[in-house]
Amino acid sequence: MTDVQLARQSWRRLEPLHGMIYFVPEATERYAALGLDVHAGYFASRSAAFGAASPELVIATFYNFCPALVRRALPAAWEAVTPEKILQARYDAADAALRRGGIHELPGLAETAALARRAAEHACEQPQGRPLFAAHATLPWPSDPLLELWHAQTLLREFRGDGHVATLLAEGVGPLEALVLHGASGGVPTIFLKLSRAWPEEEWLAAEESLRGRGLLAGDELTAEGRALKQRIEDRTDELAAPAYAALSDGELARLAELARPFGRGVVGAGLLNIGG
Numbered sequence: 720m721t722d723v724q725l726a727r728q729s730w731r732r733l734e735p736l737h738g739m740i741y742f743v744p745e746a747t748e749r750y751a752a753l754g755l756d757v758h759a760g761y762f763a764s765r766s767a768a769f770g771a772a773s774p775e776l777v778i779a780t781f782y783n784f785c786p787a788l789v790r791r792a793l794p795a796a797w798e799a800v801t802p803e804k805i806l807q808a809r810y811d812a813a814d815a816a817l818r819r820g821g822i823h824e825l826p827g828l829a830e831t832a833a834l835a836r837r838a839a840e841h842a843c844e845q846p847q848g849r850p851l852f853a854a855h856a857t858l859p860w861p862s863d864p865l866l867e868l869w870h871a872q873t874l875l876r877e878f879r880g881d882g883h884v885a886t887l888l889a890e891g892v893g894p895l896e897a898l899v900l901h902g903a904s905g906g907v908p909t910i911f912l913k914l915s916r917a918w919p920e921e922e923w924l925a926a927e928e929s930l931r932g933r934g935l936l937a938g939d940e941l942t943a944e945g946r947a948l949k950q951r952i953e954d955r956t957d958e959l960a961a962p963a964y965a966a967l968s969d970g971e972l973a974r975l976a977e978l979a980r981p982f983g984r985g986v987v988g989a990g991l992l993n994i995g996g
Contacts, residue, residue, distance in 0.1 A: 722860040725956045725972045726964040730875055732979035735824070737805035737872040739991035740809065747956040749808040754799035757925045759792040766793075767802035780851040782884045783894040787916040803905065813869045820989030822982060823865045832864045835871035835972060841966035842878045849881035853977065868982070875963055882959030888953050895926040903941045904949050 740746055741761065750760025765781070766772035774793045778786045796805075819821060846853035855877050861867050887897050895918055902909030913923060930936040935945035964972055986992060 721961040721965045721967075722969055722972060723957050723961045725976055726961045729835075729838075729972060729976040729979055730879060730960065730978060732983040733831075733868075733872045734876060735983040735986035735992055736817070738871060739820075740813050740817060740988050740995060741867075743812065743991055745816040745819070746809065746812040749812045750805065753805060753808060753951070755805070756790060756792075756795055759796040759799075760805070762789060762792045763802075764805050765798065766854075767806045767809075768851075768858055771797040772802075772840070775826045778912065778983075779952070780881075780884075781889070783898050783916055783919040785919070787921075796884055806858070810866060811931050812819070816864055816991055817865055817869065817986075820986060820991050822985050825981055825985055827978045827981075828868065829864050831975065831982060832868035832871060834967060834975040834978070835868055835875065836860070837971075838875040838964045839871040839878075839965045842963035844876060845962060848885065849878055852877040852881050860977075875960075878963050879956065879960040883952070883956040885914040887953045888957065889955075890948065890952055892948075892952070893926070895922060896930055899923070899926050899950055900935070900945065903936060903939060903945070911990070 736767070736828075740843070746764070750757075750764065753760075757762060762777055762781075762784075766777050769776060770967055772793065774786070778784070779788050781789070784951060799972060822828075842852070843856040846856055852874065855874055861870055869940045883953075887893075892900065898912045898916055900919070901907055902912050913920075918926075927939075934942055935948060936942060941949065950966060964975075967975065
């Protein structure tokens with residue numbers, strides 16, 4: 720049985736490698752060159768693995784963005800660009816940003832990419848119930864080790880994300896409630912969640928009141944019950960993500976976690992996760 724904590728550690732340490740694509744200027748510049756603003760570039764680039772995704776498909780699979788924000792970006796983005804072009808722009812941006820940060824020069828790149836790829840390919844054998852992951856699983860593997868590692872972590876991230884959405888649904892936590900809980904937990908500043916997800920303030924306040932009514936929120940802070948729910952969601956998400964790593968032995972998974980650390984730290988140290996790059 721896969722060591723769930725080791726699997727989480729491996730994912731968490733490598734996650735900055737994937738996550739930087741949402742913040743670096745290389746991405747926004749390439750999307751702008753295709754005629755897309757920041758929001759259209761984000762929604763189109765992440766959903767392009769589906770093809771010309773509808774707003775409804777993105778609302779369903781991305782889960783926590785205000786539907787009106789999605790509908791302002793899609794389907795209009797597909798009038799300016801094809802899914803193939805923006806996918807290529809996304810890979811080009813990832814490559815350029817990671818190279819700017821010197822990530823391609825870190826030791827152990829080939830070994831890290833090989834281990835992460837084995838986990839990602841094993842995940843590809845179990846796409847059921849994971850639509851956003853399954854779409855990305857159809858994309859071809861890059862031949863360059865740096866982009867191979869980025870693609871592997873992207874797959875592992877979306878595999879985990881689909882499981883997280885399933886867990887939220889099972890726990891009766893809606894998209895806006897999930898954001899409120901996340902902000903109240905201190906993981907991400909609430910102001911960032913409000914700005915990036917663009918829910919109207921009155922709807923945000925209503926979600927807070929709903930959570931207070933459920934005994935999960937007291938003022939702006941999680942109650943003991945709220946903290947327990949948040950932890951239960953994280954634990955179940957970890958459990959649902961762990962099968963991706965079953966192709967690796969415990970020793971190989973520990974090795975991946977060890978190798979992953981300098982890559983995640985390298986991304987953070989290079990400032991690639993800073994808003995605006």
